[in-house]
Amino acid sequence: MKRTIIGFAIAAAFLASAPVFAGKTLDSIKQKGQVACGVHTGLAGFSQADSQGNWSGIDVDYCKALAAAVLGDASKVKYVPLTAAQRFTALQSGEIDVLSRNTTWTLTRDASLGINFVGVTYYDGQGFLVPVKSKVKSAKSMKGATVCVQSGTTTEKNMTDYSRANKLDLKPVVFEKIEAATGAYFSGRCAAFTTDASGLASVRNKEAKNPADHVILPELISKEPLGPAVRRGDDEWFAIAKWTLFGLIESEEYGITQANVDKMAAESTDPVIMRITGKSEDTGKLLGLDKDWMVKAVKAVGNYGEMFERNVGPKTALNLPRGLNNQWNKGGLQYAPPIR
Amino acid sequence: MRRRSASRSWSWRSQAFRGLVWQVVAVLLVGLAAWYLGHNTLENMRARGIKSGFDFLFGPAGFDIGESLVKYDALDPVWKAFLVGLLNTLRVAIVGIVLATLLGVALGIGRFSKNALLRGLCYAYTETFRNIPILLQLLFWYLVFTEILPPVNEPVTLGTTFFLSKGGFSFPWWIDGVWSVPTPGAFSMDGGATATPEFMAVLLGLVFYTAAFIGEVVRAGIAAVPKGQVEAASSLGLPRGLQVRKVILPQAMRVIIPPLTNQYLNLTKNSSLAVAIGYPDVVSIATTTLNNTGRAVECISIIMLVYLTTSLSTAALMNWYNKRMAIRER
Numbered sequence: 001m002k003r004t005i006i007g008f009a010i011a012a013a014f015l016a017s018a019p020v021f022a023g024k025t026l027d028s029i030k031q032k033g034q035v036a037c038g039v040h041t042g043l044a045g046f047s048q049a050d051s052q053g054n055w056s057g058i059d060v061d062y063c064k065a066l067a068a069a070v071l072g073d074a075s076k077v078k079y080v081p082l083t084a085a086q087r088f089t090a091l092q093s094g095e096i097d098v099l100s101r102n103t104t105w106t107l108t109r110d111a112s113l114g115i116n117f118v119g120v121t122y123y124d125g126q127g128f129l130v131p132v133k134s135k136v137k138s139a140k141s142m143k144g145a146t147v148c149v150q151s152g153t154t155t156e157k158n159m160t161d162y163s164r165a166n167k168l169d170l171k172p173v174v175f176e177k178i179e180a181a182t183g184a185y186f187s188g189r190c191a192a193f194t195t196d197a198s199g200l201a202s203v204r205n206k207e208a209k210n211p212a213d214h215v216i217l218p219e220l221i222s223k224e225p226l227g228p229a230v231r232r233g234d235d236e237w238f239a240i241a242k243w244t245l246f247g248l249i250e251s252e253e254y255g256i257t258q259a260n261v262d263k264m265a266a267e268s269t270d271p272v273i274m275r276i277t278g279k280s281e282d283t284g285k286l287l288g289l290d291k292d293w294m295v296k297a298v299k300a301v302g303n304y305g306e307m308f309e310r311n312v313g314p315k316t317a318l319n320l321p322r323g324l325n326n327q328w329n330k331g332g333l334q335y336a337p338p339i340r
Numbered sequence: 341m342r343r344r345s346a347s348r349s350w351s352w353r354s355q356a357f358r359g360l361v362w363q364v365v366a367v368l369l370v371g372l373a374a375w376y377l378g379h380n381t382l383e384n385m386r387a388r389g390i391k392s393g394f395d396f397l398f399g400p401a402g403f404d405i406g407e408s409l410v411k412y413d414a415l416d417p418v419w420k421a422f423l424v425g426l427l428n429t430l431r432v433a434i435v436g437i438v439l440a441t442l443l444g445v446a447l448g449i450g451r452f453s454k455n456a457l458l459r460g461l462c463y464a465y466t467e468t469f470r471n472i473p474i475l476l477q478l479l480f481w482y483l484v485f486t487e488i489l490p491p492v493n494e495p496v497t498l499g500t501t502f503f504l505s506k507g508g509f510s511f512p513w514w515i516d517g518v519w520s521v522p523t524p525g526a527f528s529m530d531g532g533a534t535a536t537p538e539f540m541a542v543l544l545g546l547v548f549y550t551a552a553f554i555g556e557v558v559r560a561g562i563a564a565v566p567k568g569q570v571e572a573a574s575s576l577g578l579p580r581g582l583q584v585r586k587v588i589l590p591q592a593m594r595v596i597i598p599p600l601t602n603q604y605l606n607l608t609k610n611s612s613l614a615v616a617i618g619y620p621d622v623v624s625i626a627t628t629t630l631n632n633t634g635r636a637v638e639c640i641s642i643i644m645l646v647y648l649t650t651s652l653s654t655a656a657l658m659n660w661y662n663k664r665m666a667i668r669e670r
Contacts (some may be wrong), residue, residue: 041377085627092388095637113634114390145527146492146507148618156403163404171406171528173538175617176627180616186469187486188506189537191527232389281354 025097025230025237026070026288034076037063038096041081044202045312045320046102046122055079058311059100060243062121062228066098069244069289074300082152083177088113091231098241100228102196104154109229113239116238118244120227122312123324123333124156125220127197129204132215134191139168139219148169148190149277151177155195156220182207192217196224201318238285247294249336251276251303253327258302265295276339283339294339306332363405373630381637396633403628405620407536418629426646427626432539433608433650436546440607441600443551448558449584462555470552475613478545482617495524503529508536511591538619542611551606557603561596563589593665601658605651612647622646 004015029035039047046056055063055077064074091099092114102124103109105117117172128147132138139162149155151174154277155320163170175181182203185193193203197220204211230241247253251257254273256264276278278291287293301307305327326332350422351357385392400420404414409427448461453565469477485506490496494508501521503510510522512535522532565588573587614621630639 085631088631088634092390108632109634113392114385114388135576140528144530151624151631153631155630156628160402160404163655166415170404172404173406173536174620174624174628175618176615176624180618184482184486184618187483187489189486191492230662 006011009263012268025234026240029070029097030074035067035070035098036078036080036096037066038080038082038090038099038101039063039085040081040101041178043102043199044206044282045198045316045318047079047081047100049079049081050305056311058121058307059102059228061301061307061311063098063246064101065245065248066241068300069241069247069293069297071321072290072296084150085176088115091115091229094231097237098228098230102199103225104196105225105229106154114232115229116232116239118230118238118241120177120225120333121245122198124198124224124226126155126194126222126224127200127220128194129185129200129216130192130217131188132213136191136217139192139217139221140166142170142191144169144171144247145191146173146189146195148173148175148181148185150174150181150195150302151176153195153271154224161196161325162221167330171271178203190264196226196317198226198312199321201312201320203316205319234290239290243283243339244293244297245274246336247297248301248307249304249327249334249340250307251294251298252334253329253336256298258298258300260305261295261298265292272338272340281340295337342497344636346513357570372643385637390634391483392635392637393453394635396629396635399633402632405625406618407539407620419627420635421625422622422642423618424623428619429608429611429614429621430625430650432542432546432596432611432614434542435588436550436607436611437604439547440550440554440603443547444554445558445604448552451555451559465554465605466555468552469548472500472549472550473632474545474610477549478613478617481544483542485541489537491527492528493524494630495529501532506531506537508534509540510534536619538614538617541617542619542621546607546610548602549610553603553606554600557596557599558592559596560599561592564595565591571591590665594662597658597665598663601662603656604654604658607652608654609647612643615636 039055039057042048043057045057047055047059049055053115056173060079063077063079067095068076069076080090082090082101087099087103087108090096099115100121102122104122110196112119128139128142136142145168147159147170149159149172152224156172156174159170159172162168163188170331175184182193184190186207195203197216202214204214224273228241229296230238253275254270256273256276261277263275265279268279271280277281277295278284279292282291284291284293290296295302302310306324308325309315311320314321324333326334328335341550350515356427371400382392397419398417399414401413403421405412405421406430407428408424409431410424447462447466450458453462475660489506495503495505495507495510497503498616500625501512501520502521507529510532512519512521514520515531520531522529522534566595567589569587570583573583578586612623613620615624615627626639
């Protein structure tokens, strides 16, 4: 009988422990002393680690800027490399504080995964990579072709839509890991490899024996606004993640750079710059951060334009044009709400 | 049992009553644990704004699948996509089990051959294939197909109607009431039927790996037949082939079947590794669906249910066969 009582006691103890709720993200980050950031397992220009384990890329820079704004130190980021299939679960379960992993912002994801998209770090579109020697000039001429694709992305559905609309009867071969998908493409199993155009440039540059042997077809078949996301239910953290991105974009608009940010903060009399650098209004206080939160972020990674140029821009191996990702007043789509 | 407890006077302290109490307690605890896990998961998902439920199965899938045994269109409901995946899993599992059994039995018998070269080859095969991880073998076969074979628009022709290329193995097939013969097109083989490199790599990987284990099971079964049985068969003048078929194997089967069932279950479960090389099995479909809908718990449950069901049916079938083969005391 004694053992029965112990058994019931154990069962009761199980029942008594209520469901776990995520605490205030900012408090837990300050307590842990680091921001847990979900990144890609390896996509040149966006997030990849070198042989010493140093992470770089535009998605990684966002993590660094966030850590700098929140903790004052860009190195206090815990990078969690995630596959496409793992990423949302990692964010939902609280394993990471922010997901910065070239993730497309869609209605389904926004409305049903318990996550909030912060903004757009890169306006992209899905394209096709084909060997030059196949002489394919347009995606519309690839009737019946086999296409390699990574699973767990919006790309599978986009390709299906495009294939239906143009009666192409494309056959997908779906791989869990991007390395397997590109490996199969480069071995000649598939006539084309498809993902976001930026990803194609990254893959062509990093994995092709001779990048000139492969060409990205002109058609972009979808809109892919890529951006970071945070868990739902913590509006304060959502605001911090959002405004760090907006701040980086607005810093570029007003010419605040990694090199001149200290000087700007000390000397500028422009009211907008004084607000961004925290010299006049204390916007940091409203977010629960230090007064000079944006100065720290820009000092860590530069403004949005510098992040772009350093990681994916025309001077890098990826050689991606600024295009849609230029500032709104220079013909692009990057338009940050004002910091005030 | 019943008669004995009925004859005794009922008591709080009786063995039967205490046994019953423990069983009820055990069932209650298991039930409570399951309820707690399920309830807690649902509560947490609700608190975090994650949608749940199986309603997504009836929405349109929205993605194409590379190979399918039934007619499938991207606008078909999600459950149909799962069905396609399930059939792909079963296809590779059933064909795999048949081929692995044939190869395994040959290997097992080969280990008793009087020919030292054959014996050695069977031994070498077993030790090589069962000691290399299955995932590596799958990747190896996939690499063989995709690297070595010629591009799909210039295939190797075997006879005039069989073609082998990076696009797979194409052969004539009965389509809409006529024999359709494949012809090479620009990007794919037109007409006929094609076994894709993904399917062939998964199949070969599973067959060669599992056959090594089945070979050992068969060898153990044959070794368990008493030597006197063989001597008796020889003294009756039975030729070697008949001895194996009529005397050794029927007795060995009784030892072989239970561990053989394990190997069949392993083969089916190992087929889930196919996702690594792009074969659209049920796991691959579930991964895609999971990412389109975000229903992680539901999709994983479906995968578990599929493997549980196939494994239990395989086990049930093999147990029935085992009973049939068991020694009947006369």
